[in-house]
Amino acid sequence: MxxxxxxxxxxxxxxxxxxxxxxxxxxxxxxxxPGALTQVHAVPGWAVSTTVPAGRATLTVVSSENSGTTRAxxxxxxxxxxxxxxxxxxxxxxxxxxxxxxxxxxDHAPDLALLNMLGTTVRADLVRSLDPCATAYGWDRSYPGxxxxxxxxxxxxxxxxxxxxxxxxxxxSVVGVYYDKAVAAGLGITAPTTFAAFEADLAKAKAAGKTPxxxxxxxxxxxxxxxxxxxxxxGARTASRWAYGIPGATIEAPGGTAGARAxxxxxxxxxxxxxxxxxxxxxxxxxxAEGRSLFLFDGSWxxxxxxxxxxxxxxxxPLPGPSASxxxxxxxxxxxxxxxxxxxxxxxxxxFLDFMGSAQAAQxxxxxxxxxxxxxxxVTAPSGSVLADVAAAWRRVDRGNGLVPxxxxxxxxxxxxxxxxxxxxxxxRSSPAQFxxxxxxxxxxxxx
Amino acid sequence: xSRAPAARRRPVAYLYLAPALAVYTAxxxxxxxxxxxxxxxxxxxxxxxxxxxxxxxxxxxxxSAMLAALEHALGFVLFFSLLPIAFGLLLAAVVGGRGxxxxxxxxxxxxxxxxxxxxxxxxxxRWMYGPDGTVNQALRAIGLGSLTRAWLGDFTWAYAAVGVVxxxxxxxxxxxxxxxxxxxxxxxxxxAVRLDGAGPFREFAAVTLPGLRAEIRVALTxxxxxxLAGFDIVYVTTAGGPGTSTTVPGVLIYRLAFTDGQVGAAxxxxxxxxxxxxxxxxxxxxxxxxxx
Numbered sequence: 030m031x032x033x034x035x036x037x038x039x040x041x042x043x044x045x046x047x048x049x050x051x052x053x054x055x056x057x058x059x060x061x062x063p064g065a066l067t068q069v070h071a072v073p074g075w076a077v078s079t080t081v082p083a084g085r086a087t088l089t090v091v092s093s094e095n096s097g098t099t100r101a102x103x104x105x106x107x108x109x110x111x112x113x114x115x116x117x118x119x120x121x122x123x124x125x126x127x128x129x130x131x132x133x134x135x136d137h138a139p140d141l142a143l144l145n146m147l148g149t150t151v152r153a154d155l156v157r158s159l160d161p162c163a164t165a166y167g168w169d170r171s172y173p174g175x176x177x178x179x180x181x182x183x184x185x186x187x188x189x190x191x192x193x194x195x196x197x198x199x200x201x202s203v204v205g206v207y208y209d210k211a212v213a214a215g216l217g218i219t220a221p222t223t224f225a226a227f228e229a230d231l232a233k234a235k236a237a238g239k240t241p242x243x244x245x246x247x248x249x250x251x252x253x254x255x256x257x258x259x260x261x262x263x264g265a266r267t268a269s270r271w272a273y274g275i276p277g278a279t280i281e282a283p284g285g286t287a288g289a290r291a292x293x294x295x296x297x298x299x300x301x302x303x304x305x306x307x308x309x310x311x312x313x314x315x316x317x318a319e320g321r322s323l324f325l326f327d328g329s330w331x332x333x334x335x336x337x338x339x340x341x342x343x344x345x346x347p348l349p350g351p352s353a354s355x356x357x358x359x360x361x362x363x364x365x366x367x368x369x370x371x372x373x374x375x376x377x378x379x380x381f382l383d384f385m386g387s388a389q390a391a392q393x394x395x396x397x398x399x400x401x402x403x404x405x406x407x408v409t410a411p412s413g414s415v416l417a418d419v420a421a422a423w424r425r426v427d428r429g430n431g432l433v434p435x436x437x438x439x440x441x442x443x444x445x446x447x448x449x450x451x452x453x454x455x456x457x458r459s460s461p462a463q464f465x466x467x468x469x470x471x472x473x474x475x476x477x
Numbered sequence: 478x479s480r481a482p483a484a485r486r487r488p489v490a491y492l493y494l495a496p497a498l499a500v501y502t503a504x505x506x507x508x509x510x511x512x513x514x515x516x517x518x519x520x521x522x523x524x525x526x527x528x529x530x531x532x533x534x535x536x537x538x539x540x541s542a543m544l545a546a547l548e549h550a551l552g553f554v555l556f557f558s559l560l561p562i563a564f565g566l567l568l569a570a571v572v573g574g575r576g577x578x579x580x581x582x583x584x585x586x587x588x589x590x591x592x593x594x595x596x597x598x599x600x601x602x603r604w605m606y607g608p609d610g611t612v613n614q615a616l617r618a619i620g621l622g623s624l625t626r627a628w629l630g631d632f633t634w635a636y637a638a639v640g641v642v643x644x645x646x647x648x649x650x651x652x653x654x655x656x657x658x659x660x661x662x663x664x665x666x667x668x669a670v671r672l673d674g675a676g677p678f679r680e681f682a683a684v685t686l687p688g689l690r691a692e693i694r695v696a697l698t699x700x701x702x703x704x705l706a707g708f709d710i711v712y713v714t715t716a717g718g719p720g721t722s723t724t725v726p727g728v729l730i731y732r733l734a735f736t737d738g739q740v741g742a743a744x745x746x747x748x749x750x751x752x753x754x755x756x757x758x759x760x761x762x763x764x765x766x767x768x769x
Binding site for chain 2: 061062063064065068126127130148149150152153155246247248249302303304305306307308309312441442444445448449450452453456458
């Protein structure tokens with residue numbers, strides 16, 4: 030085949046390409062680096078106005094929260110400010126997380142975006158620092174410090190727990206210990222007030238042929254047991270330092286050692302169900318409701334299900350610490366909203382964030398399954414329901430600054446590490462020391 | 478085979494190829510090249526990536542977790558390919574021999590796993606393998622209660638348990654392929670071999686098996702790809718656990734790219750995996766070539 034124009038074509042294309050590249054200023058070799066064409070630039074400063082602007086405005090909210098909390102808050106907010114319409118857009122959490130960065134960097138960025146983690150949003154300048162809002166509305170004074178600490182970070186979004194505020198909470202989850210009141214009564218047990226008493230109760234339950242701690246670890250929920258013990262024995266402050274990646278923190282400390290030892294001991298002594306590694310969390314909740322086990326480490330998110338499946342029979346406490354007067358601790362996190370750099374109505378968005386901490390919002394948050402951001406003492410639960418216990422536990426944990434963020438989020442890979450190492454530990458494949466070494470090695474890769 | 482005369486090669490032929498070529502280039506070739514390109518960077522998926530040369534590949538080939546995952550995937554070839562093909566041949570010989578029009582219901586039932594979404598398959602098996610699931614119930618019913626365990630949480634058995642799910646899914650595909658193949662075999666061959674006094678085993682070995690060479694090649698290709706590139710079944714049943722005993726490259730690629738923010742490493746592992754698959758598929762094609 031003859032192709033006279035053959036060699037000329039690529040040459041022409043190359044010339045044209047070069048012309049295009051130089052015309053658009055894209056000639057630096059950096060432009061070929063992935064991500065080079067989609068960077069967003071931070072807004073320098075922002076004078077927050079706390080008056081909701083008059084006139085009509087639409088507040089767009091993107092979220093992966095589907096339990097009705099944000100919708101209820103939005104409806105109440107619309108009622109409060111008749112000119113405001115809230116456009117709530119829900120996406121299932123996996124797809125939401127995958128597409129969030131694109132959503133935030135697009136030309137049609139929303140006014141509020143739920144963050145499931147800071148991830149790369151801060152480093153990529155996709156969200157605004159909320160420091161001006163916190164000052165303008167006085168959040169620093171009205172919220173417990175540990176609540177906001179969870180969404181604080183430096184400019185790189187790597188060092189968490191201190192620094193600028195990047196999101197504001199709309200409701201919390203807290204992890205504690207559910208107990209079966211019927212089983213406890215049969216064993217002559219009342220809710221333990223020290224960790225030693227708690228472990229003594231486990232032995233009693235085992236002797237009576239009950240499962241002391243119900244657990245499903247197929248997806249790694251033994252981490253709730255490990256961290257609860259670590260937090261309550263070692264204290265919330267020490268545990269939080271590790272969770273936030275503060276330099277020099279280590280899990281190979283008294284708290285962590287107690288947590289790993291507990292998991293391993295309990296598995297060896299038969300305090301955990303034999304099939305824990307092959308059972309998922311809903312499976313363990315269902316098994317707990319059958320009434321053959323004493324305790325279950327789980328979050329407030331399952332309170333409604335547990336209340337429905339075993340009405341009046343379940344109680345909830347924070348895992349007790351070394352002494353009865355030890356401050357209550359609890360693993361917990363919030364659903365939280367950030368204001369994107371490219372938001373169209375940042376002041377209106379800030380007003381919505383402030384509304385999330387109001388007394389009216391507190392009851393809405395509680396009724397839709399979350400612990401209230403503020404005014405926790407004003408929420409009411411159906412009497413006799415485990416929800417009342419959960420609310421009481423939350424008040425103790427929250428007020429005493431005993432809230433500790435999930436270890437699972439200490440590094441991007443920590444959830445997988447905790448899952449695999451926890452399965453090995455209760456499967457008898459590793460020692461408590463090896464478990465802690467694996468966790469610390471993962472932590473050190475990210476935080477040095 | 479004779480070559481087409483040069484005079485009949487017309488440039489216009491490329492015009493007919495163009496639409497397909499354009500689609501292929503846009504949706505297969507370019508994304509693949511893009512993957513290769515990203516694999517040369519350290520990139521979190523959002524901020525600007527930095528050049529890393531072959532660093533990601535060095536990591537894939539030295540990281541024990543990634544090598545273990547590749548090993549697990551190769552091991553799954555037994556469960557996703559070899560066993561289904563063996564079962565498929567056996568079943569095809571029984572239900573599909575001699576014209577292959579018998580047992581339509583059996584065939585339909587055996588093919589059923591193929592039309593169920595793999596995520597649903599995984600959820601269903603997770604439930605069946607649970608401590609009180611049907612597998613353990615069946616064991617207890619036949620007096621083997623001592624063997625019961627939480628299969629997917631057992632360090633010794635989880636890998637095989639996941640593999641069995643693969644065998645269950647793939648056997649139907651192999652059977653249907655082989656049945657259609659048997660229908661293609663000249664019935665006079667069966668008559669001839671029977672006249673020679675062969676029993677069903679000789680008949681299978683002398684006529685059916687050689688006649689199915691093309692179908693076995695297709696089945697092997699499809700199932701080997703499923704074994705190595707698999708993600709859904711493992712992710713839904715064990716997510717790689719307990720410990721790391723069932724991790725496969727698909728699960729690691731997903732984690733690296735979507736939760737760990739290591740898109741470059743994910744792409745490098747993906748490139749290594751797809752290269753491995755290409756080599757294996759080429760080897761299968763070579764070994765079972767029609768004209769040798």
